[in-house]
Amino acid sequence: xxxxxxxxxxxxxxxxxxxxxxxxxxxxxxxxxxxxxxxxxxxxxxxxxxxxxxxxxxxxxxxxxxxxxxxxxxxxxxxxxxxxxxxxxxxxxxxxxxxxxxxxxxxxxxxxxxxxxxxxxxxxxxxxxxxxxxxxxxxxxxxxxxxxxxxxxxxxxxxxxxxxxxxxxxxxxxxxxxxxxxxxxxxxxxxxxxxxxxxxxxxxxxxxxxxxxxxxxxxxxxxxxxxxxxxxxxxxxxxxxxxxxxxxxxxxxxxxxxxxxxxxxxxxxxxxxxxxxxxxxxxxxxxxxxxxxxxxxxxxxxxxxxxxxxxxxxxxxxxxxxxxxxxxxxxxxxxxxxxxxxxxxxxxxxxxxxxxxxxxxxxxxxxxxxxxxxxxxxxxxxxxxxxxxxxxxxxxxxxxxxxxxxxxxxxxxxxxxxxx
Numbered sequence: 001x002x003x004x005x006x007x008x009x010x011x012x013x014x015x016x017x018x019x020x021x022x023x024x025x026x027x028x029x030x031x032x033x034x035x036x037x038x039x040x041x042x043x044x045x046x047x048x049x050x051x052x053x054x055x056x057x058x059x060x061x062x063x064x065x066x067x068x069x070x071x072x073x074x075x076x077x078x079x080x081x082x083x084x085x086x087x088x089x090x091x092x093x094x095x096x097x098x099x100x101x102x103x104x105x106x107x108x109x110x111x112x113x114x115x116x117x118x119x120x121x122x123x124x125x126x127x128x129x130x131x132x133x134x135x136x137x138x139x140x141x142x143x144x145x146x147x148x149x150x151x152x153x154x155x156x157x158x159x160x161x162x163x164x165x166x167x168x169x170x171x172x173x174x175x176x177x178x179x180x181x182x183x184x185x186x187x188x189x190x191x192x193x194x195x196x197x198x199x200x201x202x203x204x205x206x207x208x209x210x211x212x213x214x215x216x217x218x219x220x221x222x223x224x225x226x227x228x229x230x231x232x233x234x235x236x237x238x239x240x241x242x243x244x245x246x247x248x249x250x251x252x253x254x255x256x257x258x259x260x261x262x263x264x265x266x267x268x269x270x271x272x273x274x275x276x277x278x279x280x281x282x283x284x285x286x287x288x289x290x291x292x293x294x295x296x297x298x299x300x301x302x303x304x305x306x307x308x309x310x311x312x313x314x315x316x317x318x319x320x321x322x323x324x325x326x327x328x329x330x331x332x333x334x335x336x337x338x339x340x341x342x343x344x345x346x347x348x349x350x351x352x353x354x355x356x357x358x359x360x361x362x363x364x365x366x367x368x369x370x371x372x373x374x375x376x377x378x379x380x381x382x383x384x385x386x387x388x389x390x391x392x393x394x395x396x397x398x399x400x401x402x403x404x405x406x407x408x409x410x411x412x413x414x415x416x417x418x419x420x
Contacts, residue, residue, distance in 0.1 A: 004376050005178055008397065014166050017155065023053040025120040026109060028078070028085075030058065030070040031124035034330075035077065036175035037167060039182050041124065042081045054065030056085035057111045057119045063094065068294040070187040077184060085112060108159035115161065118163045127152055127165045128172045133219040137209075145288045146266070150227035154241060161250045169220065173369045180411045207256035237270040247273060249406035251348050251417060253279050255321040261299045269295050272321075278419055279323045281330065282347040323389035324383070335365040335398035337394060348418055351403070355412035359397030364390060376404055 001399055005011060018024055026041055028034040029179075038056060045051035057313070058074040060067040071087040078085035090106040097215050137322045139148040156163050167175065174256060176420060179186055206307075209215065211411045218379060244256040260268055273291045292308050306315040313324045332346050337360040342352040345362050353360055366389055373381045373388065381388070391405035394413055402410040405415045 005040055005043075005174070008047050011040060011047065014040065015044050017050065017166070018124070018164055019048075021052045021121050023055065023118060023120040024121045025055045025057055025111060025118070026083075027107075027123055028056050028058050028074050030040070030074045031189060031192070032127075032179045032186040033128055033167070033172060035074075035182075035184050035186050036178040037124060037126040037337065038074075038078065038081065039178055039184070042083055053118075053120075054083050054310070055120050056083050056298070057088055057114050058085070059090060059107045060089045061090045061106065063099065063103065064189075064191075066187075070189075070406045073187065085120075088114060092227055100191075105159055108163075112159060112161040118213075120340045122162045122164050124164050124166060126167055128167045128170050128175060129216045129220055130172050130203070130206070132168055132223060133206065134159045134199050136219050136223050137138035137205075138198060139201045142369050145269075145292075146230045146233060147267075148228050149223065150230050151223035153227075171216070177328070187298050188319050197296075203287075223271070232271050233266050235248070236269050238296040240267060240271055241274060245271070247417060247419065248383055249276070249417070250324075250383045250387035251279060251405065252322065252324040252383050252393045255322055255323070257298075257316065257319045260321060265292075265295065265299075268299070272298075275323050276310045276312050278348070279310075279325055281325065283311040283330075291354070312419065315384075322384055327386050329392060331364050332362050336360070337362055346390075346416070349406065349417060350416040351392060351394060352414040352416075353412060354414060357396070357412060360394055360402065362392050362394050362415075365393040373404070375407065376401065377407060 005014075024041070026034075026038050028038050041054055045054055056074065056078040058071040060071045074087045075087055075416040081208075088333050090103065090110065095102045115121070115123060124323060136149060136151045139151070142148075152165060152168060154168055155166050156165075165272070189198060191200075192196070192203075193200060195204065242257070244259045246254045248254070255272070255275060260271070266406040267317065269288075269292055272295050273288070276291060293308050294307070294314065297307075298316070302314045303314065303321075306313055308314070308326050310328050311330065313326050315322050318354070325346070335343055335345065337343060337351060337353045339353060339356045339358050343352060343362060344350050351362055356372075368388060370381050392403075392415075393405075394415075395401055403413045403415050408415050
């Protein structure tokens with residue numbers, strides 16, 4: 001992408017997706033890319049008559065002694081630009097392995113908490129075109145499917161934080177020019193050149209790949225085409241989901257077997273992954289290999305016995321694939337339901353208290369005899385036992401049952417099964 005950052009229209013296009021946000025957070029480490037993001041965002045906001053408020057966050061992960069000074073530098077530069085800024089620190093013990101992933105999680109959680117305090121609704125990061133190329137190569141090497149090969153998306157959610165990447169199509173050389181033009185000296189993080197990390201090894205291999213025609217631009221085109229293919233598969237899988245999947249009030253799913261095995265592998269794998277995601281409480285990570293193997297087993301020989309995958313119990317019954325939540329696996333503890341409050345329970349149900357009444361509690365139904373369930377519901381219950389045991393039940397202070405699964409027995413309680 002050829003970026004004319006000195007042009008107001010160019011900057012407007014860069015930040016168009018977040019122009020109507022009331023307040024925007026910027027993740028700034030002190031490297032050239034994030035400093036450029038801060039400078040460009042400040043210039044963009046300064047050109048608007050009614051700009052979003054900008055907040056700069058810089059995180060000291062406590063992994064290098066230089067990090068505190070880098071955070072201090074970011075705060076000085078932000079102050080010079082007239083931007084509100086805070087330094088955040090990841091304190092406490094650090095893991096012996098997986099440090100980068102743990103640091104990433106900690107960073108987003110710290111910035112997410114700061115955003116809540118400041119009223120910021122979206123976090124901007126400085127990921128650029130070369131970052132996208134490295135991501136695609138890494139995922140390709142790891143055997144990612146089409147969903148992964150589309151690389152990073154411009155708008156996403158990470159650790160509960162809404163994230164926008166406005167520079168994803170921008171060459172990092174253009175960002176370095178912005179920093180140089182502003183007279184800034186970026187921090188140098190030695191981990192960015194440490195071949196101990198996989199991303200760095202791919203970064204170091206990029207010149208050789210570019211000499212063969214596989215440069216960042218070619219990989220960006222590849223990622224865009226994978227995104228188009230992924231959108232087509234999602235569209236087809238969603239249509240099939242409506243036709244052959246049935247979800248019951250306990251949060252269990254039933255997939256008609258013959259139509260399912262007749263689908264192409266790409267579509268049936270995506271459909272099965274969506275079902276496991278809904279029923280299993282959106283387990284992380286969503287492991288494509290596990291879903292593919294389960295689909296292959298179902299399509300080739302069926303399931304001789306129940307199996308567990310991604311927080312779900314899966315079995316074949318009456319010409320259908322039946323999927324229920326796995327009991328005892330990361331199920332939520334009892335949770336109070338505040339007056340006029342709501343909660344998302346097990347990432348599967350939204351439970352709303354529309355009344356001023358206090359003392360209501362949502363918990364796991366656990367062992368409830370079917371005859372008692374049928375008294376509540378007024379019909380014969382055929383759901384898998386695991387689905388019954390893992391459904392939410394809401395009781396009042398006296399122990400009276402107000403709702404069970406997706407059924408409400410009291411007008412003060414509304415329950416919705418989350419399917420997206």
